[in-house]
Amino acid sequence: MSATAQIRRLTRYNAWANARLFQAVSELPEGAATAARPTLFGNMVHTLNHSFVVDRIWQAHLEGRPHGYTALNTKETPGFAELRQAQAEMDQWYVKYADTLPQDAHDEAVAFRFVDGGAGTMSRADILLHVVNHKTYHRGWVADMFFQAGVRPPATDLPVFLREAG
Template identity: 35%
Template sequence: MTGAAVLASQFAYKRWANEELVQLGLASQHLLSADELRLFTRILNHTWVVDQIFAAHMQGAVHQFGSTNTEDTPTLADLQARLARSDAQLEQYVQDLQDAQLGELIRFRFTDGDTGSMTRSEMLHHLIVHGTYHRGAAGRVLAPHGVALPRDSLTTFLHRLEPERRWQA
C-alpha cells in the first residue's frame, strides 16, 4: 500500500469517527447542560477550523480564520454538516494525491502570525492525530452522564469496513 493510500484510509476513518461521535452527541445533548453542549461543540468545531486552515495551506489558498476556533458556536447539527463536507473533501483530496506530493514542503503562517513549514504528509498526519485527540476530549464531556462512548478506534473501523479481516482461530 502506498503512502497516499494509507493516508486515504486514515481520512476515511476520520470521517467515520467524527460522524459516530457527532451522532452520539446529538442523541445525548438532552443530558448536557448548555455549557457542556457548548464545550462539546466548540471542541469539535476547533478541529473543523484547523482542518480548514491546513487544507487551505496545502492547496495554496487563503483561509478566512484569524484563530483556531470561530467566535460563534454553531449548532451541533450545523457542525455535523460542516464536518461531513470537510471530511469528504479531505478524503477526496488525499485520494487524488501522488506519493511524490507527500514530501513537498509547504510554508505557511499560523493564525498567531508566526511562520512555519511542514511537508504535506506531516500536515495530513497532524490532522489525523489532532482530530483523534480532540474527539477524545469531546467524548469526556459525555462520559459523566453515563453515555457509552463509541468504539471509534482504527481497528474497529477497519474490521467493520472489511469483516474478512477477522480470522477464525
C-alpha cells in the same frame, strides 16, 4: 502498504470516526452537548467546532490560500446540525484530496503561517497526518465529556474502523 494507501486509509478512518461521534452526540439528552464542562472549549459542540476550524485552516494551507482565521475557534458556535453537515463535507474533501494527491507530491513542502503569525513548513503528507491526529485528540476530549454526562461514548478506535471497513 504504501504511504499513499496509508494516508488514504487514515482520511477515511477520520471521516468514519467523526460521523460516528456526531451521531452519538445527536443522540444525547437535550442540552448535554452544549452543557458547560470543565474543558478548554466549554462544551462538546464548541470543541467539535474547534476541530472543524482547524480542518479549514489546514485545508487552506494545502490549497495555498489565506484562511482568514485569527484564532483556533470562532466566538460564535454554529448550530449542531450545521456543524455536523459542514464537518461531513470537510471530511469528504480530505478523503478526495488524499485520493487524488500523487505519490510524488506527498513530500512537497507547504509553507504557511500559524494563526499566531509564526512561520511553518510541513510536507503535504505530514499535514494530512496532523489533521487526522488532531481530530483523534479532540474526539478524546469529547469522549471525556460523554463520561461527564454519564453516557458511554462511541468506540472510534482505528481497529474498530478496520473491522467495520472489512
